[in-house]
Amino acid sequence: MKATLQFIGHIDTPYTAIEDCPNNVDLNGPLCQLVVHEEFINGLSGLLPGQKILILYWFENTDRNATKQESNNGEELIGTFALRSPHRPNPIGAAVLPIETIDHGVVSVKGLDCLTGTHLLDIKPAILQEDSNKNTK
Numbered sequence: 001m002k003a004t005l006q007f008i009g010h011i012d013t014p015y016t017a018i019e020d021c022p023n024n025v026d027l028n029g030p031l032c033q034l035v036v037h038e039e040f041i042n043g044l045s046g047l048l049p050g051q052k053i054l055i056l057y058w059f060e061n062t063d064r065n066a067t068k069q070e071s072n073n074g075e076e077l078i079g080t081f082a083l084r085s086p087h088r089p090n091p092i093g094a095a096v097l098p099i100e101t102i103d104h105g106v107v108s109v110k111g112l113d114c115l116t117g118t119h120l121l122d123i124k125p126a127i128l129q130e131d132s133n134k135n136t137k
């Protein structure tokens with residue numbers, strides 16, 4: 001069975017080269033913009049500044065056959081599913097960050113770790129275990 005994805009927009013970041021991208025998100029990093037395609041802008045209604053969102057994005061030119069790869073310390077080979085590496089069968093990136101602003105289909109967040117122009121797959125409200133624990137004493 002095959003799945004079909006559609007991009008809902010793209011991500012603007014300061015990074016134009018892979019080697020300039022941070023290895024992961026940084027809550028205090030530079031402003032980045034999720035630019036949502038016109039036909040999906042209505043889907044942003046209900047989201048609010050300050051709210052944490054799960055951002056899903058699509059990595060390109062990656063190794064989709066990698067099952068084991070070097071960890072950051074480069075000392076051992078580790079299973080792909082134990083890593084946040086972009087090299088994976090389905091090269092989907094994920095980040096949870098708070099919304100800074102929302103303006104005419106552009107959602108600003110701080111500190112994404114992807115190239116500028118990266119395709120945006122989805123935005124969802126983040127449900128964090130820590131947050132839900134607060135409500136279930």
Ligand SMILES: C[S@@+](CC[C@H](N)C(=O)[O-])C[C@H]1O[C@@H](n2cnc3c(N)ncnc32)[C@H](O)[C@@H]1O
Nearest residue numbers: 021022023059060084085086093094114115118
């Ligand atoms: C380690 S991944 C982590 C991504 C995400 N935070 C996650 O956990 O799924 C981040 C790295 O992916 C690579 N990368 C960023 N944007 C990319 C793109 N558009 N295509 C391919 N690789 C990309 C860069 O090397 C960057 O440092």
